[in-house]
Amino acid sequence: MSSVTADQQRTVERGQAVTRTAVVGAILNLLLSVIKIIAGTLGHSQALVADGLHSLSDLLSDILVLVAGHHANQAPDQAHPYGHARYETVATLALGFVLFAVALGIGWNAVGRLFNPGELLRPDMLALAAALLSIGTKEWLFWWTLGYSKRVRSDLLRANAWHHRSDAISSLVVLVGIAGTMAGLPYLDAIAAVIVALMIAKIAWELGWEATSELVDTGLTPERIAEVSETIRSIGGVRDIHMLRTRRSGGLVSADVHVLVDPYVSVSEGHMISALVEQRLKREFDEMTDVTVHIDPEHDERGAHCHSLPLRAEALARLASLWSSIPAANERQRTVLHYLDCRIDVDLYFPMTACLRNGADPTQLRERLSAALDEDPAFGDVRIYFGEHAPL
Numbered sequence: 001m002s003s004v005t006a007d008q009q010r011t012v013e014r015g016q017a018v019t020r021t022a023v024v025g026a027i028l029n030l031l032l033s034v035i036k037i038i039a040g041t042l043g044h045s046q047a048l049v050a051d052g053l054h055s056l057s058d059l060l061s062d063i064l065v066l067v068a069g070h071h072a073n074q075a076p077d078q079a080h081p082y083g084h085a086r087y088e089t090v091a092t093l094a095l096g097f098v099l100f101a102v103a104l105g106i107g108w109n110a111v112g113r114l115f116n117p118g119e120l121l122r123p124d125m126l127a128l129a130a131a132l133l134s135i136g137t138k139e140w141l142f143w144w145t146l147g148y149s150k151r152v153r154s155d156l157l158r159a160n161a162w163h164h165r166s167d168a169i170s171s172l173v174v175l176v177g178i179a180g181t182m183a184g185l186p187y188l189d190a191i192a193a194v195i196v197a198l199m200i201a202k203i204a205w206e207l208g209w210e211a212t213s214e215l216v217d218t219g220l221t222p223e224r225i226a227e228v229s230e231t232i233r234s235i236g237g238v239r240d241i242h243m244l245r246t247r248r249s250g251g252l253v254s255a256d257v258h259v260l261v262d263p264y265v266s267v268s269e270g271h272m273i274s275a276l277v278e279q280r281l282k283r284e285f286d287e288m289t290d291v292t293v294h295i296d297p298e299h300d301e302r303g304a305h306c307h308s309l310p311l312r313a314e315a316l317a318r319l320a321s322l323w324s325s326i327p328a329a330n331e332r333q334r335t336v337l338h339y340l341d342c343r344i345d346v347d348l349y350f351p352m353t354a355c356l357r358n359g360a361d362p363t364q365l366r367e368r369l370s371a372a373l374d375e376d377p378a379f380g381d382v383r384i385y386f387g388e389h390a391p392l
Contacts, residue, residue, distance in 0.1 A: 017148040021157060022063070025145065025164065028137055029059040036130050043127030045181075047174040047193040050106040051134065055167055089214045089249065092159045096208030099163070099200050107197030114190045124182070131175040138168035153252065153287050159207050166203045170196040219246040220253060228255065231284050237261055237273040242299060255281065256292035263297035263340050270295040298340055306342035309378055315344060319379075322372045328365055343380035346373075352387030362386060 033055035040048030142165040149157035177192025219225070225244065232241050240260040247254050259277060261270055274293035281288050310318060315337055323329035334349035348369070366384050373379040 013152050017152045018154065018157060021145045021148050021160070025141055025160065026059055026063060028141060029055050032134055032137060033059060036134055039126050039130035043124045043130070043178075045127035045131075045174070045178050047110075047177045047190070047196065048127045048130060050110065050193045050196055051131070051167070051171055051174045053102060053106065055134070055138075088154065089211050092207055093211035093215070095159060095163070096204045096206075096211060099166075099204035099207065103197045103200035103204060106200070107194055110190045110193035110197065114187065114194070127178050128175065128182070131171050131178055134171035135168050135175065138164050138171060142168060159210075162203060162207075166199055170199055173199070214248045217247040219248070228281065228285065231280060232257060232259065232277055235273070235276055235280055237265070237269070238277070240299065242296075243294075252289045253285070253287045254290040254292075255288060256294070258294045258296050258300065260296050260299055263338060297338070306339075309339060309342070309344060312337060315378070318376055319346065319373075322376060322379075323369060326365075326368055326372065329369060341380070344378055345381045346379060346383070348382065348384045350384060350386050 033052050036048050036052030036055060039045075040050075040052055142161050145157055145161035145164060148154075149161055173192045173195045177188045177190075177195075180188035180192075220228070225246065228246070229241060229244060232238060232244075238259050238261065241257055242260070243256075243258040245256050257277070259274065261273055265273075274295050277293045278291040281291050309315075316335065319335070328350075329348075332348045332350055336347040336349075338345040338347070362384060366382055369384070370382045373382060
């Protein structure tokens with residue numbers, strides 16, 4: 001399967017996973033929110049009502065996941081050449097804000113009741129049963145959604161899975177609060193509501209921070225960067241690397257790197273090395289989906305940047321002028337230019353018949369050609385080839 005086909009298959013799988021988990025989560029969250037709010041009201045538990053509102057925020061997040069996932073898995077287009085994965089990131093950030101608002105509202109109400117003992121509620125068995133149902137359902141949703149997030153490498157699904165886990169933990173706190181209040185500790189239900197609010201706020205901060213880091217193009221960790229570097233250096237033909245940069249987008253990673261190779265390899269061999277680097281990174285790092293490799297004949301971070309050297313057409317014209325007094329130079333069949341160390345080194349290829357016909361001494365010819373280039377500082381060394389002869 002080609003890399004393009006694999007990427008398309010991965011996009012389809014991510015879309016299906018997002019849709020399936022969002023729809024199932026939305027249905028269960030709707031049922032749970034209704035059950036907990038009604039049971040909390042009839043069963044006299046402020047903490048359970050707060051937990052029901054938490055489940056209602058889960059319902060909103062599932063809708064957000066569904067909408068964002070639909071956009072995020074669309075193919076790249078002219079306006080979005082790198083794809084739409086950042087929709088997931090923006091949705092995750094929005095989800096963090098929603099959770100924080102829910103936490104603030106729950107905490108404010110619960111603290112108010114703590115300072116007004118007359119408003120404290122006394123829950124009963126109905127509230128206790130609803131809390132138990134919520135714990136079991138949300139814990140199952142957590143593991144089910146987390147499994148899909150790992151399978152398709154989606155930060156948005158992982159965030160939603162932990163949202164389910166936060167609801168399961170908050171329901172556990174509610175269970176303890178309800179049981180404690182029923183046992184004669186009237187403040188425990190309100191305290192449980194405050195704890196739930198703090199837990200929701202913590203989840204909101206973590207989701208918001210991760211999404212913000214991704215939006216500002218935070219790269220991989222130093223440890224992960226070291227693994228990527230080691231993988232590239234292990235590839236044949238790679239002498240060194242520099243300017244390795246990475247960034248995350250919707251649970252996926254893009255990378256670009258400059259790879260130093262032998263300065264005299266052919267263009268096609270350099271391309272082959274770059275293709276191998278790309279394939280190896282995508283194979284070794286599952287989250288790596290976009291790799292750009294720049295082949296360097298010399299370390300451009302250490303060497304001087306010379307942009308004033310003539311390009312091929314002008315360089316050939318200069319060479320023809322410099323070698324106009326050397327008739328043998330006109331018999332060259334091929335000229336290869338090497339832009340190295342702020343100079344142009346020249347490889348010349350002559351037919352064997354030229355050497356035999358003119359009785360030319362290859363060493364003397366090379367010396368004459370090289371001496372003529374002394375007049376132009378743009379040029380460096382000259383190497384000549386006659387048929388199968390080694391370079392001189």
